[in-house]
Amino acid sequence: MEPQEKFDLVSMAQGLKWLMRQLFTHVAKSEQFPDLLKTPKGFVQIVEEKKYKNLRLAEAFLKQLAELNILTLEDGRYQWNSSIPFKIKGKSIVEAEAVAIKKVQEKALPLFGILRKYSENIPNILKGSEPAREPELVIWESLYSTEFYSYLRREAIQRGNLPSNSVIIDFGCRLGWSTIDILEVLNPIKVYAVDPSPIMIELAYENLLSLDLMKKVQFIQYDFNFENKIPIEEKCDGAFIGLLFNRYAGEQITDMLLALRGTLKGGARVCGLQPIKDSDEIVLSELLLYADREFKGYPEYGTFKTAFIRSGFTKPVIEQSMFIHATYLAEKPFERPEKKKK
């Protein structure tokens, strides 16, 4: 496997952090925080005045505003940080920031639009509205097909040591872009591209057909109802999972892995792209994503590790908080606990 060209992840992270800061500042201003928090106020008072109903998100939102120095937090009370506009940055910091922002614009421009849309909806979500998701696939395709996302997926594949010239499952293939990465990096014998969304599979099929890549690919619609077997008879040599665990939580992750193991040979490698956090607290990079109906939160490492081990995999290795890999041990079948009937 050829090592792929280096991508400046540090710069990208810096650019994204700048973007988040801009978005959060805008949201805070739209929520009238400069006036509301002229004098310090506690969490309860803010929630009552703003009529926030989603208290977990509201707490995370205010804490993140404090972390970004948009608000100050002292003795449990928040106040608008009116000194922000007057902070002077050094020339080298300004230049580095400009380079970082340019990098994000070049390599992941659709993220700007998507995150901005999410940020516009966050106040409604805080007040109890249901999250939504842009239905137009063209929006998601523009994101999944960026150089940035492709780099991250390929990095996950390489770090995960998925075997070349083998049979691979793309578990949660969405619009087929991860399948394309698998085909180009690993030259597999076959790829089973699995997704619950029939419309995504339709467009993925069209994409691969356009690129003449359908020869080795079989698309499977699987509704991720984990009590049903995944309809793949062959035992596969590896699996790639791309940002799938964002859409499931808790026991569902174990269920997902238990379903997946039925399609794997003993010793099969599993790798993926999945931000993992070290506590249950909502982190900056995920806060806006709660405006998306599908998003359930980044998995916390302890829960994530337990899910892998209980399902017969090795303890997952997490690199740079987002590249995951593990091995399927094919030990004796795990006794799935009986689900309580509702």
Next chain:
Amino acid sequence: MELYDLYVIYRGGQTIFHKRFGTIEIDQDLITAFLTAIENFGKELIAGDEHLQVIEKGQSKVLLDYGQDICCALVCRTNTVEEVTRLRAILEHILYDIQIQYAPILSAWRGNMKQLAGISDIVENDLKEIILTSVPPPLATLLQNPNRYYFTIDEKGINLYNTLLRGSKIFQTFLNKLNLPIELVDMVLNEIRLSRKNGLQLANETNLDQNRLITLLRSLRLRGITLMWM
């Protein structure tokens, strides 16, 4: 999740609006007579003021919502509780929007269908998001019925096409396969921007090969750029 039909039924049982999303044709009067009969039977059998909310067989359902003068019935297929909740919320929205807009007419309606012509716009607008996330009919079905399916594009679709799709490499590869230049795509979208048209009309107006045109329109519908209606 799949939508089949939406009925708007006036008190007394007359269908005042019907939208079909699936390919199976059923006499709409038969359906509304059945729904009215079931509702009346339910009232006779089970005491209480509550209306029938759902008729269910396997994953297929008829969701019902009631207003002062009308009832809305959505025939659909769902896989999860969340999908049912979502569709029910949309159905309530449709009912509400129709009632708000047509309240004075509905309270004393004498059967003039022209007075209710705008219900179609309300339904299409409220169901747009669901339609965009559902799979369009197979290409073979569209090619065999070029005059049955109508295509439209709204301002959001135009904006998405111009900003995200027009310059994309994968779309260009797709067009190369069909041997269609991007300028022809622009032309087709301009045609359906002004009024809804079916594949046959568009092929005649643009002098494009009908099969390639319909393949293009289906792809645009998949991507959420255009809308498709029966």
